[in-house]
Amino acid sequence: MHQGALYALLAAALFGASTPFSKMLVGHVSPVTLAGLLYLGSGVGLSIWYVVRRALRRNEQDGDGLRRKDLPWLAAVILSGGIGGPILLMLGLSSTPASSASLLLNMEGVLTAALAWFVFKENFDRRIVLGMLVIVLAGVLLSWQQVPEFGVPWGPLAILAACLCWAIDNNLTRRISASDAVQIAAIKGLAAAAVNLTLAFSLGAQWPAAASIGAAALIGFAGYGVSLVLFVLALRHLGSARTGAYFSAAPFIGAAISLLVLHDSVGGLFWLAAGLMAVGIWLHLTESHHHPHTHEETEHAHSHRHDLHHQHQHDFDWDGREPHSHSHRHLPISHSHAHYPDIHHRHQH
Template identity: 60%
Template sequence: MLAPGIRLAMLSALLFGASTPFAKLVLGNGVNPWLLASLLYLGSGIGLALVHLWRKAIGRGEAEAPLVRSDLPWLALVILCGGAVAPVLLMAGLATTPASTASLLLNLEGLATLAIAWLVFRENVDRRLLIGAAAILGGAVLLSWGGGPAGGGLGMLAIAGACLAWGIDNNLTRKLSSADPVQIAMLKGLAAGTVNLVLALTLGAALPAVPVVAGAALIGFLGYGVSLVMFVVALRHLGTARSGAYFSTAPFIGALLAVAMFGETITAPLIIAGILMAIGFWLHLTESHGHEHAHEALEHDHRHIHDSHHQHDHPPGLAPGEPHSHRHRHGPMVHSHAHYPDLHHRHDHET
């Protein structure tokens, strides 16, 4: 049975992958790409704001740790990279690139996420993950080559730039993954959507008809908002590199939907690229990692249950029931079990 973090990463990928061909459909109505990017994030932010208010009304909001002042610089960078730069580049690329090609090229986001996690943040990445990443990269290169589907050039370059920006965003979001994922995604959607909307309207974009705006908002709520909430929780359980690897299923979903929705041609390079990417994903999915490791003393706040890593006293007045959230301390511990680089296993490894 798949671990909860893997299931959430794959569900996140399903929603985000489906959003690409549907966004392409909205662009077909003559919507300005920059304006569409703003509508997607505003739909995400407004929808999650309603969810946030509903949770508070029924008393469910206390199970997650809220964002604190020290989180704000990271949140600002997340909004800039993932909420402002990336969606604009993606919409610009979609305007000149077939939806199936664009969907598969989004695999580059997983590669960018993994590379940054490994090289910059020193997250443990073993040989199996690297070989899987190479298979995904081979598929993306084949897809971008002249023998692939029509369309390319600056459009593909823009999509690759969006993937890099989202790769940076994913690694920065890990810094926030112990906090409330709904709050993170809500603030990202509202801030990024508002800024992009003002800029798009200032540069002459016109708002489309109400049904088109509503459709774009719904795509954004599911494909950017709910998807991001699931991805943040996956980051909490799996770490950045592995969450990004599982998220690489999104382009396959988008490509299949694009072929069905737009009648795009299934070419040999498209099939081979998909096979290579599937092999890379399988290598990631079948990874197993376990060894004796030491936990240093740690104090933090996040949603948790009383498992082997959470045996602690509770502050007075804490409502009974699990899961719950409060600031707690982990004492030093040495043990061995299968694990991912989650909130409690971000330790060094021997090379």
């Protein structure tokens, strides 16, 4: 399995599992407070990870940290994915069964791909489009089964709005995905936690019970923190649209846990939608992209091995350890091989 696909699927599993467990806390914690606690667990946990890792690597070259030019992108990521997305998801979960909510989250991959293709001009082909259309149809079926007899299905609409926020987040994060994934996720978690908790308390929220705080922090660390680190690594290797497609496996994890743990009741539309989503994901997993292409000269920093795309000298005393991170220059090269729109293959077609 491609390394980027593995990162994306692991991220999907952790995030998918967080949805039903978050649902269990909705009745005990207000939606905005819960969103803040989830990101607090993510931010604090990853900050500890980052500090410990730097202490262990204090004698190593460290060249993939965030730079000044990355900060505007990071701010936009925090606003869309760290504040808007979680609040809308918690509001949607308050009136939507967790199993259906989990599958509706597949729309994040669809919206991520749409933005990647039509706004950020990422490459796509007919197989990828067909897979996304199948996933869209599944999402429509799930929303249809949530339509009340009178009125608007606000729960599913809030979840779809959260998916749009995260789709914007994913495409913007791709711009800084070569930087330190743990640092990105830690800053996003702390900033989003501060904003969400401030908003919650300004609206009159109170601190929940200690057990609820601890549970939310653990869910946030795994489902929002570690998951985001893996997602950023996947963006680095796959690009936005394909990472979003692999990440579409997340709702199946969440739906399975909802059925087993929360005993949600589902009908025929649920299983039909699940089958369609499985087909859509399969179409993406079996996609291949291969053509002659040219790499322009560029300079950047990220963790790498000395593979086909990294044949360079070092201006520091290198001990031969791989992977390692430092600023390096890529000279122009033309060749042909199977590839994804990763940080080295963002070329025109």
